[in-house]
Amino acid sequence: MNVNNILKNIIRSRTANVFFKRWKSSEKELATYDPFLAKPKKNKETYLEVIKMFEERDTRRRGHVEFIYAALSRMKEFGVQKDLEVYKALIDVLPKGKFIPTNIFQAEFLHYPKQQQCAVDLLEQMEDNKVMPDSEMEQMLLNIYGRRGIPLRKFWRMMYWMPKFKNLSPWYLPEKLPTDTLELAKLAIQRITSVDPDTKIDIWQTEEIEASLDKTWVVSAQSRVQQVLLSEQPIDEPLTIKGPFNIYLNDQVVTYFILLGKIRPEYKDDTDLDDVSNIQKPPGIPGVIGRVTLPQVKSTVHEQDDGTIVAVCATGTSSRDSLLSWIRLLESHNNPLLANIPVIFTLIAPPTDVSLFDTQQDVNETKEENVNSTN
């Protein structure tokens, strides 16, 4: 509900209908003045300026509830929906002392209900935008509504629950995410590879590869275990690049790709440990009975049942050429086997095609496969 709607309702009411028609014919239509709309620059300063203007215009501050509702609905436009200071400025519009109930009947029967509901809606908008109020806000609300007010109950509930969930996520993200895509991609790759603490994250430029067409960055992650797994890939079995997949960091989306190796068979140890008929003496340690090497177990997290993940990356353009450069870069960074293994690109509807090689193919195909041997 904002000022416009209220005025429209007044105009459209039955008693004013005759006048309304007269206005229409006289070509003088009623125009409402919207102080938020009039601002050429939409930022925090101008928003606070409008609130100041409203406060100074009239000592009685008529229509302050309507003003607060109108201001709440315009917050996103001004980009201030996550700013606690702005919410405090809005609360400050309300008069102090007038709404405090003076006897139990007033306290029980919702003293100034519209004004109380207005503050509750403001607090709820804060909650939706993940803004946590502070004790100063509590003081302001206490001065306006008194300790029996409904907005105070809402405030206390928020202060009970919101800190409990604020830092609950096991994957920490900064409150303000970086706007740079490279920094975002780094955060995303860090989060994905948090399963293996040994993972090393590199940032490479595709300029290092002479044949690359797409000059961009590559955030690549590979652990030492993954390097071993990649080196154990048989040469006749191709690797696959899968993607693009999405990962959400709060409201930001980062696209990533994975390099998949063959599905490794589960290790089966059929030897009977109780069988003592044929005990071999180990060659290394004289006198010790039993094995000295641990059995090779399918134990790394990278060996999943739909393939072995040997590397993860995000590139600046997510194009196929940048992925090709990624493979070349991986090859030059301690993965010599990639020179001999064919790599299949199974990209679902690639976002951009920069590579000349791809333009010869049918772009409209939703799922393209082209074998790229890097021999």
Place this chain on the structure above:
Amino acid sequence: MFCLAESHVLLGETDLIWCFNEPGVLNNFVTTCDSDHNEGYSSCGFDVSPAGRALFHGYLDTRVPKDGRVKKAGYCALRSKRIRKSFKREATYNWNLYNTIVLKVRGDGRSYLLNISCEGYYDITWNDIYHYVLYTRGGPYWQIAKIPFSKFILGSKGRIQDKQTRMRLDRVTHFGISCGDKINGIFNLEIEYIGLEYDPTHDEDFAYEMYKTDRYIVGV
């Protein structure tokens, strides 16, 4: 399938309620979203994933339809069907032996909400659902989330209640997962299994302390 007559539980072992390795298990679940009721524009589905597991996927849209009635929109939910005895009589799960719910999932970095509904007698308790957040890492790796039942929060019609109580584990009627984190876009949550566990090291009864308040303020 989980056996109700089981009277003991092995420590550190997960008993699976639903294991989505077979496509038939997916029929135990129903999906709902706001566009089903003309209350929004989200859509979702629950299908077999490329890896042969269950995939809860869809598009979350927080646009509000301009009908003057709906204030907020954007949810997709997945809920198990009601468990029944013979002759279609309604039954409940008895999870009293366990204290932890275990999920093996592969998400996309979003946070999801786990919902457990318990049977109540009075009509005001019919909308009571116990909630907890499921954070997903995102990426190609599976993750196992173990959440103790003591941490679940009581809400009614989605509003957290002032007077919190522990859930009745012998009266569980439905289990569900919902996506409604106010972020527009595609979501994907792959689930391998949902199971239960008894964790002997977790002796917490209920995670939320209750403050003493003035009379007629809380729980009236």
